[in-house]
Amino acid sequence: MQVSKFVFKPLTLAIALASISTSAFAVKNIEKPDLKFGFIKLTDMAPLAIAAEKGFFEEEGLFVQLEAQANWKVVLDRVISGELDGSHMLAPVPLGATIGFGTKADVITAFSMGLNGSAITVSNDVWAKMKPNVPAKDGKPIHPIKADALKSVIEDFKKSGKAFNMGMTFPVSSHNMKLRYWLAAGGINPGYYASPQDIGGQIDADALLSVTPPPQMPSTLEAGTIFGYCVGEPWNQQAVAKGVGVPVVTDDELWKDIPEKVFGVTKEWADKNPNTHIAVVKALIRASMWLDADKNKNRPEAVKIISDAKYVGADIRVLSNSMSGTFEYEKGDKRALPDFNIFFRGNASYPYYSGAVWYLTQMRRWGTNQRTQTR
Structure with missing residues (x-):
């Protein structure tokens, strides 16, 4: 092409x-x-x-x-x-x-x-396990957060025989590619496709990525079907507002603009x-x-x-978080991101x-x- x-x-x-x-x-x-x-x-x-x-x-x-x-x-x-x-x-x-x-x-x-305009969010339970692995300053995590902090969490899932499921929006999506890039940089295999025979994208995967429609991401996370996801706004800030997840990295932090x-x-x-x-x-x-x-x-x-x-x-307060040039990670940890x-x-x-x-x-x-x- x-x-x-x-x-x-x-x-x-x-x-x-x-x-x-x-x-x-x-x-x-x-x-x-x-x-x-x-x-x-x-x-x-x-x-x-x-x-x-x-x-x-x-x-x-x-x-x-x-x-x-x-x-x-x-x-x-x-x-x-x-x-x-x-x-x-x-x-x-x-x-x-x-x-x-x-x-x-x-x-x-x-x-x-x-x-x-996108971010990667994990569940509260996963974040609690990741957080000790994340460098901090003045009591707050230093951003951007690397996937290295997630690696030991996924290894524990494997030892217990449990799959670590994550959501993305479409196989040929910006979110699928960004999530894979971030995971791989931390030594986590997000899996491979073997098109046209296998379009699942989970060959040799440490983290199993599958499609979830964007508005359904927070509720699917809350239900425990997935343990993290990559999606556009407002569905990362919605997870924070609902108290079900924590965004760990924005796409602007992965690659500016x-x-x-x-x-x-x-x-x-x-x-x-x-x-x-x-x-x-x-x-x-x-x-x-x-x-x-x-x-x-x-x-x-x-x-x-x-x-x-x-x-x-979506709620005006949730939409305003990112559209007004700020972004909330953990509840109450709102930071300036003017180019989000x-x-x-x-x-x-x-x-x-x-x-x-x-x-x-x-x-x-x-x-x-x-x-x-x-x-």
């Missing part, structure tokens, strides 16, 4: 037009004005909600219906089938679909929906609707600019908007090749690209 599929030409024109806010400069000859876009209930769907609620879609001549989806597989299947015109999408999915892991299709992106979500469409749809695609990207860029404007002054309003049940539907959610700053809207290359290397490493993995 060609990495260039991660970037699409309409982005250049959309960026040039995005600062022009009047409808007089809207893209002309829209091929398909009535659109349905999907999303998963996560804070980084915010550009879609803001583009709708602030009228940016309408000013671009678009009439958009936003529809929450059950999980990331449903998102991909419905974009491919044409039931959705496009969707909030995991950053590696256009690459995975093009390669043919699971479902093969030409899915492309011209717009990054944001950088960072890591690409997290994109807006994905099929190549067939983009080829058929080039002007519509440009108008969509322009509206999303305007929404991202609004979200990051003037040192995040609009974030409190954005939190109120996405707290609505038709969008993320970036939507526009630092060219965050641009789907960089470097992001695609990193995800491709991780897919090769763990065997999801139908070739021998690198151990």
Whole structure:
């Protein structure tokens, strides 16, 4: 596959037009004005909600219906089938679909929906066992926390004959790759894929990773079905609020400004609707600019908007934790993380090749690209 599929030409024109806010400069000859876009209930769907609620879609001549989806597989299947015109999408999915892991299709992106925004959380019981292994200063754990602190916990699970289960959102997901990267750096084998014969990803695994839909992560952790997970917000902060888990590392601490979500469409749809695609990207860029404007002054309003049940539907206080530039680890241990959610700053809207290359290397490493993995 060609990495260039991660970037699409309409982005250049959309960026040039995005600062022009009047409808007089809207893209002309829209091929398909009535659109349905999907999303998963996560804070980084915010550009879609803001583009709708602030009228940016309408000013671009678009009439958009936003529809929450059950999980990331449903998102991909419905974009491919044409039931959705496009969707909030995991950053590696256009690459995975093009390669043919699971479902093969030409899915492309011209717009990054944001950088960072995820974390790895463990249960309270696991954290209690990890904590003695974590360096501290002034009585507080030093962050970022390495997976080394988890290794002895997993070894104890093995000795007792118990599997150490962890959740992630999709096999070809940013969360799967980040969680594997973190675990492996601590000497914990997260398992391998042997596609197409074995797509479970648990070959030789010390920690067994499996798919859990993002909104279900805290309750699945509380039930004891899994002992940790990697997911986007607000479902790490929700675990803290519910008193069922402790985030141990954020993705911004793993790799600063890591690409997290994109807006994905099929190549067939983009080829058929080039002007519509440009108008969509322009509206999303305007929404991202609004979200990051003037040192995040609009974030409190954005939190109120996405707290609505038709969008993320989480408590405003939980959403505010990460969206306001702070992050809570243990209950009461709230620290400044001003770049936890970036939507526009630092060219965050641009789907960089470097992001695609990193995800491709991780897919090769763990065997999801139908070739021998690198151990």
